[in-house]
Amino acid sequence: MEENEKCGCWAVLKRTVSDASKSSPSSKHSPNSIPRVTLLYDSATETRYLNASNRDFCPPAEARLSFDNAPPPPSSEDKNKRQLLKFSFQELRSATGNFRPDSILGEGGFGFVFKGWIEENGTAPAKPGSGITVAVKSLKPDGLQGHREWEAEVSFLGQLHHPNLVKLIGYCIEDDQRLLVYEFMTRGSLENHLFRRTIPLPWSNRIKIALAAAKGLAFLHNGPEPVIYRDFKTSNILLDTEYNAKLSDFGLAKAGPQGDKTHVSTRVVGTYGYAAPEYLMTGHLTSKSDVYSFGVVLLEILTGRRSMDKKRPSGEQNLVSWARPYLEDKRKLYHIVDPRLELNYSIQGVQKISKLASHCISRDPKSRPTMDEVVKFLIPLQDLNDLAILAYHSRLSQQGRRKKKSDGLHQLTYTQSRNIRTSPMNVGIVHRRR
Ligand SMILES: Nc1ncnc2c1ncn2[C@@H]1O[C@H](COP(=O)(O)OP(=O)(O)OP(=O)(O)O)[C@@H](O)[C@H]1O
Ligand SMILES: [Mg+2]
16 A cells, blocks of 8 residues: 555645655745645734634533534435535545645645545546536544534534535545535635735725625524524635635534523634634623624725734734724724725725724624624625725816816815815825835
């Protein structure tokens, strides 16, 4: 038996990395090695898990609660409708070209995600570029907790189907291997588009994504057995070719409170910068914790800044604390808009998104809107065309015309003066590249 066949993808990867590190520095960028940078978390931006160090730690009572709270296995009738495919490890190894480093789509707390190809209607691997493109997530062999989150993912995503939830195609469980096979989302995560790409994400796409993600959360909260997502963040919002957004990663999802219970008590898990303050303090989880995280993502969409960014000056590292004072003040608001948009945003859209974000991140969870209300609020924002750049040009041409006319005798009409007052050019906005 070939050595690779005796061990899993993690062993294959570990070996590739150690081989790469043993070789000359110039081999760092060889196509046969994983660039080391992809193997390291970005400590400067620190958006990893709370309790990352106790990923293996889970008190027994909570451990039981976590899985007991996952939805029950599908009924036999459901099973016929939406059966997950069960892949063998060998099939997924072939589908991903032996877990080739250059097919890595990303890395999260649970492990690497690889691009692969499978035949239509089955689990057989296909040649690259043929059949169906999939994303294969391999869980690090990190013990009980990883397995539990893998189970939660299979349990939740195997049963929940919605256009704004990523589709789980199947799974692999073989010895200590745990893998998940998802539909491939061509454009990757919102995190990539907001913070890593050089081309800024257009305003209309930002609204489209916010609305789709809100619909995904509303679906989870409003089902007959409500689900609290618990890990809403930009890296878990995946995009297809048309920028349709879908939520991924249900490893931390929890069944919502049952009967007259107001909350679920849990160990605090989630990601720095996104978790609601009352959840951090008490461990009491409600759907309003997700609404808070949604507000944080709205702020990231509006500002182009990460929820937590250690590279920024001390007063600006936590996005919520930095942005809160600006949100309520229409005149200061434009200071925090993503400068990469360069006035290509709707003026009213910015005002409304700020208002909504401020509402979602209210300190009192009861003051936060429901996700249904959020969806209703966002729908009309798709049609706003009052771009700041247009207001700017109209202001310039008005100034030009005024100069030509009498010096100062020209009276502004009410509409003109109102346009000028609300124009970003007149509220002290200076957009500079940060
Ligand atoms: N279905 C998919 N299609 C395309 N790319 C994907 C898919 N799933 C994940 N990815 C890519 O892999 C990256 C890592 O995903 P993963 O969910 O493992 O980690 P994460 O969300 O970045 O972090 P965390 O572990 O904290 O949730 C994503 O950011 C995305 O770029
Ligand atoms: Mg994720």
